[in-house]
Amino acid sequence: MKLQRKNRRALALGVLAVSGALALTACGSDNNSGKDGGDSGSSAAAPGSVKCGSAKGQLQASGSSAQKNAVDAWVKQYGQACKDVQINYNPTGSGAGITAFLQGQTAFAGSDSPLKPEEIEQSKKVCSGGQAIDLPMVGGPIAIGFNVPGVDSLTLDPATIAKIFNGRITNWNDEAIKKLNPSAKLPDLKIQAFHRSDESGTTDNFTKYLIATAKSDWPYSGGKAWQAKGGQSAQGSSGLAQQVKQTPGAISYFELSYASDGIKTVDLKTGAATPAKATVENATKAIASAQVVGTGQDMALKLNYEPKEDGAYPLTLVTYEIACDKGNKADTLPAAKSFLSYIASEDGQKQLTSASYAPIPDEIITKVRSAISRLS
Numbered sequence: 001m002k003l004q005r006k007n008r009r010a011l012a013l014g015v016l017a018v019s020g021a022l023a024l025t026a027c028g029s030d031n032n033s034g035k036d037g038g039d040s041g042s043s044a045a046a047p048g049s050v051k052c053g054s055a056k057g058q059l060q061a062s063g064s065s066a067q068k069n070a071v072d073a074w075v076k077q078y079g080q081a082c083k084d085v086q087i088n089y090n091p092t093g094s095g096a097g098i099t100a101f102l103q104g105q106t107a108f109a110g111s112d113s114p115l116k117p118e119e120i121e122q123s124k125k126v127c128s129g130g131q132a133i134d135l136p137m138v139g140g141p142i143a144i145g146f147n148v149p150g151v152d153s154l155t156l157d158p159a160t161i162a163k164i165f166n167g168r169i170t171n172w173n174d175e176a177i178k179k180l181n182p183s184a185k186l187p188d189l190k191i192q193a194f195h196r197s198d199e200s201g202t203t204d205n206f207t208k209y210l211i212a213t214a215k216s217d218w219p220y221s222g223g224k225a226w227q228a229k230g231g232q233s234a235q236g237s238s239g240l241a242q243q244v245k246q247t248p249g250a251i252s253y254f255e256l257s258y259a260s261d262g263i264k265t266v267d268l269k270t271g272a273a274t275p276a277k278a279t280v281e282n283a284t285k286a287i288a289s290a291q292v293v294g295t296g297q298d299m300a301l302k303l304n305y306e307p308k309e310d311g312a313y314p315l316t317l318v319t320y321e322i323a324c325d326k327g328n329k330a331d332t333l334p335a336a337k338s339f340l341s342y343i344a345s346e347d348g349q350k351q352l353t354s355a356s357y358a359p360i361p362d363e364i365i366t367k368v369r370s371a372i373s374r375l376s
Contacts, residue, residue, distance in 0.1 A: 050081035050347075055338040057331065062090035063097020063110030065236040066202050067138045067319040069257045071110070073351045074343045085335045093236060095199025095224045101322055102126060107332040108323040108340065112201020113224065114300035115322060123324070130326025130376075133298040135368050137343055138319040139358035141283035142206055143259045144266040145244040146251045148172055150187060155180050157269035158213035164251060165193050165210075166218060167230040172249065180269065194243045194252035197233035199224035205303070205317040206253045212305040213314070255317070256280065257356040272310045282313035284358045290318070292364065297325050297371040299364060318360070326376050333375065340372045 068091040075087045092100070094111040098119060101109035104126045114134040115123070123132035144161065146154055151172075156164075160176050163169040169176060173186040196203045203226055210218035220227040234240050237254040244250045244263055251266075256278055259265050267275035276282050286307045294300035305314050321340060328336060342348050349359040360368065 050078060050342050050345075051338060052082035052085070053334055053338055055082055055335040056084035057335060058086045058088060059332060059335045059339060060088050060090075060106045061097075061108050061110065062092045062100050062106050063322075064094045064112050064201055064319050065091035065238065066094075066112050066140075066255045066317060067091075067110050067357075068238075069355045070138050070319075070352055070357050073355050074339075074348060077347070077351060078339055078342050082335075082338060085339070087335075087339060091236065093196070093198040093224075094201035094204070098322065101132070107329070107336040108321050110319055111322055112317045112319050113204040114294065114298075114320055120298075126327070127324030128327030130324050132322050133296075133325045133371065134294055134300040134320040134322060135340070135344070135371060136299050136301055136318045136360050136364060137321050137368070138352060139283060139287045139360055140280060140316065140352075140356065141256045141278045141313050141358075142202060142209075142253050142315045142317055143256045143263075143278040144251065144253050144268075144315070145241060145259050145263045146266060147244050147248055147263070148187065148189065149248055150185050151181075152264060153181075153267070154184065154264070155267045155269055155275045158210060159217045161266075162210045162214040162217035164191055165195065165231065166228050167193070168217070189249045192243075192247050192250040193231040194240050194247075194250060195226045195228070195231050195233050196237075196240065197226075197235050200237075201319070202237060202254065202317060206315070208303075209305045209315045253315075255356075256283075259356075268313060268315060270312070270314060271306070271308060272312070274310070276311055276313040278313055278315075280353060280356060280358045282311050283316045284361075285309050285312035286314050286316050287318065287358060288361055297374065299368055299371065301364070316358075323375060325371070325374070328375060337372060337375050340375070341369070344369045344372055 071089045097109040098111055100106045102122050115132055120131055170191055172189045172191055178186060201224060204224045207222040211222050234243050237258045240252040240254045241258040244252050265278045267277050269275050289304040289307050290301040293302045301318055303316060307314055344365055352359050
């Protein structure tokens with residue numbers, strides 16, 4: 001289902017300038033009055049407020065490191081209203097998060113890729129009388145960060161990116177890179193390509209982009225685990241960003257929110273007249289052309305890695321919160337429902353732009369709120 005143009009325009013107008021650091025205040029907390037005695041899912045009907053309801057205790061969750069900065073922002077705001085709830089989110093990576101959820105260790109998981117059919121089937125053992133569903137909650141660009149002394153701006157196309165991460169282009173003054181950057185003073189410097197050591201939805205989305213746009217140069221099936229030979233690895237998006245920051249010649253991929261402290265990012269050559277920059281606004285343009293492919297309450301999306309719109313940044317991801325539609329544990333359901341309702345609310349989604357993430361388009365997030373209100 002194509003998103004309506006009006007939603008795309010509304011989102012674009014709501015996007016703020018990208019910030020490299022998480023800078024949130026307690027603004028709006030006066031409206032988040034805390035406990036109101038209402039149903040914990042009622043924020044679906046009142047998207048601008050926090051509804052604590054009967055929520056209390058500790059809520060364990062883990063998964064995607066891509067959304068860590070977003071979760072930190074949400075927890076800060078939510079905790080000011082619902083003081084009887086402690087949210088413990090461990091950014092272990094999408095693969096580990098899904099595993100923990102399917103083993104019944106967490107109330108929900110964060111994943112940068114929707115569940116596989118076999119994972120949904122497995123979830124029925126944990127979700128008594130139901131199954132796990134994908135709830136898209138965070139959008140944004142996957143930035144390709146680089147550290148090339150003397151080079152402040154760099155444009156790459158999918159084939160060149162694939163060859164770099166597949167070990168077929170090994171030096172920064174390679175002719176293929178020179179051709180794309182004729183005015184850059186590219187040094188005779190070895191390329192240090194870093195990838196995730198842990199299973200990651202960011203890796204899954206990064207390689208899906210290469211498969212869709214440079215299949216002949218990326219002969220792999222894709223997935224959360226890195227498949228290409230060679231290169232170097234680091235744990236989590238923060239680990240990759242740190243390696244790029246400290247290693248001359250380095251290049252890697254991570255969410256835009258990690259491209260801080262002076263890390264430069266690659267512009268992507270697309271079919272448009274000018275290369276697309278890694279910004280929240282440009283990622284929103286691409287995410288707006290996603291299709292909903294999930295069924296029932298499942299909101300899994302199929303991203304468009306080859307958007308035609310000028311400026312659309314095609315290397316994007318959507319992070320899902322994964323929860324049971326039915327059969328949630330009675331002692332965690334009120335808190336899980338309350339917290340998920342808040343982060344899907346209008347106020348929760350507004351927190352994303354200041355942390356360099358993109359809100360989920362209105363047409364989709366409205367359905368997500370409805371699905372959360374029915375969790376049982």
